[in-house]
Amino acid sequence: MKTRYNNQFNKQTLLILLVLGLSFASCSSNTDSIQDFKVSTTFKFTHNWEGDPVTNSDFNDIKYTNQNGDMLSIERLRYVISNITFTDSQGEDLTFNTHYLIDVTENDGLSFNLSSLVPVGDYSNISFTFGLDNTYNAGNYPDLNAENFNVPDNLGGGYHYMQFDGKYLDENSDEQGFNYHAIRAVDDPGTNPTFPQDTFFTVNLGPISIDNVVEIEVKANLAQWFRSPNVWDLNVYNQMLMPNSSAQIMMYENGQNVFSLGFVTQ
Amino acid sequence: MRKAYFLVLILWTCLGCSNDDSGYEPTPQPLDIPKIFSDNIIPPVIPTGNKQTVEGVALGKRLFFDRILSADGTKSCASCHSPQSAFTDNSPTSVGVDGIAGTRNSMPLFNLAWNYSEHFAWDGKELSLERQAEEPVQNPVELHSNWDNVVQRLQAHPEYPELFRLAFETSTITKELTTKAIAQFERTLISANSKFDKYSLGQAMLTSQELNGLDIFLREDKGDCFHCHGNPNSPLWTDNDFHNNGLDSNFTDLGLGAVTGDPNDNGKFRSPSLRNLAYTAPYMHDGRFTTLDEVIDHYSEGLQDSSTIDPLMKQIDQGGVQLSPQEKADLKAFLLTLSDPLFLNNPDFQN
Numbered sequence: 001m002k003t004r005y006n007n008q009f010n011k012q013t014l015l016i017l018l019v020l021g022l023s024f025a026s027c028s029s030n031t032d033s034i035q036d037f038k039v040s041t042t043f044k045f046t047h048n049w050e051g052d053p054v055t056n057s058d059f060n061d062i063k064y065t066n067q068n069g070d071m072l073s074i075e076r077l078r079y080v081i082s083n084i085t086f087t088d089s090q091g092e093d094l095t096f097n098t099h100y101l102i103d104v105t106e107n108d109g110l111s112f113n114l115s116s117l118v119p120v121g122d123y124s125n126i127s128f129t130f131g132l133d134n135t136y137n138a139g140n141y142p143d144l145n146a147e148n149f150n151v152p153d154n155l156g157g158g159y160h161y162m163q164f165d166g167k168y169l170d171e172n173s174d175e176q177g178f179n180y181h182a183i184r185a186v187d188d189p190g191t192n193p194t195f196p197q198d199t200f201f202t203v204n205l206g207p208i209s210i211d212n213v214v215e216i217e218v219k220a221n222l223a224q225w226f227r228s229p230n231v232w233d234l235n236v237y238n239q240m241l242m243p244n245s246s247a248q249i250m251m252y253e254n255g256q257n258v259f260s261l262g263f264v265t266q
Numbered sequence: 267m268r269k270a271y272f273l274v275l276i277l278w279t280c281l282g283c284s285n286d287d288s289g290y291e292p293t294p295q296p297l298d299i300p301k302i303f304s305d306n307i308i309p310p311v312i313p314t315g316n317k318q319t320v321e322g323v324a325l326g327k328r329l330f331f332d333r334i335l336s337a338d339g340t341k342s343c344a345s346c347h348s349p350q351s352a353f354t355d356n357s358p359t360s361v362g363v364d365g366i367a368g369t370r371n372s373m374p375l376f377n378l379a380w381n382y383s384e385h386f387a388w389d390g391k392e393l394s395l396e397r398q399a400e401e402p403v404q405n406p407v408e409l410h411s412n413w414d415n416v417v418q419r420l421q422a423h424p425e426y427p428e429l430f431r432l433a434f435e436t437s438t439i440t441k442e443l444t445t446k447a448i449a450q451f452e453r454t455l456i457s458a459n460s461k462f463d464k465y466s467l468g469q470a471m472l473t474s475q476e477l478n479g480l481d482i483f484l485r486e487d488k489g490d491c492f493h494c495h496g497n498p499n500s501p502l503w504t505d506n507d508f509h510n511n512g513l514d515s516n517f518t519d520l521g522l523g524a525v526t527g528d529p530n531d532n533g534k535f536r537s538p539s540l541r542n543l544a545y546t547a548p549y550m551h552d553g554r555f556t557t558l559d560e561v562i563d564h565y566s567e568g569l570q571d572s573s574t575i576d577p578l579m580k581q582i583d584q585g586g587v588q589l590s591p592q593e594k595a596d597l598k599a600f601l602l603t604l605s606d607p608l609f610l611n612n613p614d615f616q617n
Contacts, residue, residue: 060574062528075577140499146382148305148495148505152484165577177577181486189485239580242486 038117039266042215043084044246045102045110047077050098050223056107066226070234072168072178074222078103079162079182080144081203082132085117087125094118099132101147122209122266126216130255131161131200137184155242156186156193161200162251163224168234180225182255183246196245199252205261217262224258245253267276267553292319297379300458302466302501310379310453316396316455318448323435326451328429329444331617334419336363336409343402343448346372349615352542352606353455356551362407371553374546375611376457377539381506388551390508390534391525394561395452399445413441420444442463457609458501465603466498472603479600482593489565489587489597493578495535503541503604508534512569512586513550521551523574535575544605558601562594 049052049064054074058184062073096116102109131137139160144150150161164180184200186193205218226232230250240248295318297310312318312386329335330343346360347353353375360372370388378386392398402408403416420426420439427437434443464470472480482488484497494511496503509524510533517523518610524534535551549555555564567585569575580587589597 141305141306142306145500146380148493148500150492150498150499152492152497154481154484155486167577175573177575177579177582179486181575189487190481240487240490 010028013158013205024226037120038184038211039213040212041114041130041213043100043112043114043263044217045220046217047220047222051060053165054104054222056105056147060104062167062175064223066223066234067184067231068175068226068233070168070226070232071164072162072234073084074104074166076105076163076165077222078105078147079130079164080132080149080159081128081130082136083129084114084220085127086123087127089117089122089124091124097136099136099141099144101149106244116248118210118214120210120212122207124207124209126205126261127202128161128205128218129200130203130259131182131184132159133200134184135199137200151183151242154191154193155189156184158168158193164222168238171237175237176234178234179241180251181242183242185245186243186250187245189243197249197252199248201246201252201255203259208261208264210266212266214264214266219262220258221260222258225254227254228257229253270508273502282504288487290432290435292321294318295313295323295454296455297456298475300456300463302458302463303380303569306501308382310451311382313381313394315448318450319431319433322450323454325429325433326447326449327615328450329448334423335403335411335416337411338363341409344617346377346402346408349612349617350610352457352545352609353615354546356547358548360408362405363410366407368405368407371548373538374542375452376541377502378455379453380502381551385506385508386534389521389525390421390536396442396445399448399452400441400572411552417441417444441452441553455609457606458543459608460604460606462498462603463501463606464597466501469478473599475596475599476603477600478593479596479598482597483587488593489494489589490578490580491540491565491597494576496541501540504537504539506536508536509578510534510572510574512571512575512579512582513554513564513566514568515572517572519552530574531614532571534576542599542606542609544602545610547604558598559581559594562589562597565589566594 049188061072062071064072064074066072070112078101080099080101084096088094097112098115100109104110140166141159144159151158151160161182162180166178168177168178172195182199184198187196188194205216208216230253232250232254237247283495297312297318299310333339333342335342343362346355351374352424359367359369361367373388378395385396386392386395392401400413403411404413417439426439430439430443431437433447461470465472483491494507495504495508496505508531514533516559517533520532522534524527543558547556547558549561550556555561565586566589569579569582569586571582575582
């Protein structure tokens with residue numbers, strides 16, 4: 001009974017506070033920042049090949065042609081993004097220091113809500129990191145470990161940024177496997193690897209005004225991984241690319257134009 | 267109003283008592299999670315409808331070793347899942363109560379609660395450990411029982427009704443409660459005390475050969491075993507996922523493909539854990555490889571191409587990753603460090 005009484009009391013108190021809060025909030029739009037309001041934000045990742053939607057139902061079928069003219073299929077695609085950042089008009093950043101595994105193969109993680117609410121307002125940019133920055137990459141993340149997403153220490157350690165596996169038709173029209181695995185570029189893989197340059201990168205989605213609960217679509221054109229500035233020849237670069245720093249740097253360069261802002265629904 | 271209030275109060279009191287007149291509840295027995303797991307991977311899967319209890323685990327253990335589950339009382343779960351073989355047996359495929367051999371190698375049983383997708387068996391057809399436990403009991407080439415008969419035998423047994431009451435607060439035995447108990451016991455089968463685990467925890471040293479083998483295991487341009495079989499930070503040593511690892515160019519057993527009906531899944535089987543390889547020969551879903559050397563040879567130069575072979579398989583036209591004899595020996599030495607002799611002799615797991 002005491003608990004019930006407390007609940008009743010709490011409900012009444014909450015109601016009063018809510019009314020008061022709403023009163024203040026409704027006044028504040030004239031005098032204070034609009035950012036007193038916060039809303040739920042969902043990110044939705046969609047995938048396409050030059051505009052044609054790609055889902056896991058399109059996998060295992062050699063039906064895509066890359067810029068080099070190689071015909072290919074997708075059999076496995078998953079990647080990690082991190083540090084989603086909202087930059088407001090004053091240049092202040094709101095960063096979510098966490099990561100998300102987007103697993104197209106399992107149709108898992110393609111849509112997710114941010115862990116806390118985002119203030120409404122005009123943002124000059126929304127961005128995220130493709131992969132994990134070097135500091136983040138040095139951490140130990142049980143969820144990614146459980147997904148077997150690690151990069152072994154003798155390949156530089158940390159985690160894959162992306163696993164993109166499939167088959168292509170070689171010069172003899174025979175099917176061959178490819179493993180377009182993006183990681184932190186590494187030289188001298190082994191017990192003392194070195195790192196020629198960073199290969200995670202920031203994806204800038206551009207300005208967005210948020211005035212309500214919002215869903216932000218991020219589009220990924222998978223053909224871009226094979227297009228520019230490096231026309232990707234699968235006959236040359238197909239497997240064992242993790243210890244190949246040149247290949248990693250080319251992936252980094254080609255990745256710059258993979259992602260773009262899609263629909264913003266609110 | 268006052269009468270109604272009293273009625274509600276009485277009803278509330280009665281309901282409060284009705285769960286168990288004696289106030290008895292089974293004793294919770296959470297899994298004892300090894301440090302190497304709690305440090306590195308997410309918690310195990312325990313169904314909300316089947317929490318681990320002391321009494322449930324004890325009942326499950328007794329059922330696991332009891333031949334009462336078989337049609338003619340000659341075999342138990344342990345007949346094909348022996349503790350001394352890391353809960354598999356040492357024949358390519360197991361023979362059931364009628365003397366008929368199945369088509370699949372008996373899978374070793376350990377660390378099952380960390381199979382996050384909960385797709386069990388070689389082909390993933392069992393979607394929980396509880397459901398998996400139903401199948402061998404009624405499979406004609408395994409225990410070949412009828413579940414109704416099994417339940418009748420258990421119900422008529424002098425001790426089981428009381429053991430079920432202690433485990434599940436009812437002495438009315440059902441198939442569902444029987445498989446729940448077996449699943450509880452199976453979830454306690456945790457193996458994480460290998461030489462390599464001790465090495466990871468700073469409690470043991472590896473030889474130079476074992477370290478070389480680890481390097482080969484983790485090198486994408488050498489063994490490239492880690493993409494499917496884990497790494498020191500992913501210490502299950504399996505991804506529990508399904509792959510065609512190039513055993514055949516034509517399939518006599520479709521594996522996952524027979525379950526999903528998708529031809530793209532033909533020839534795919536679940537990656538087994540590499541823990542306890544010292545005790546789990548023969549290897550592969552059909553037990554075709556008698557020794558670990560044959561397994562390594564397969565990945566080195568024995569791959570067979572097919573339309574569903576996993577793109578992670580390397581140099582297929584040459585048969586595989588082309589390890590030298592020394593590299594093979596080193597890799598084998600490393601793989602054997604994943605074996606856990608204490609698991610075999612854990613008194614909690616013996617009949």
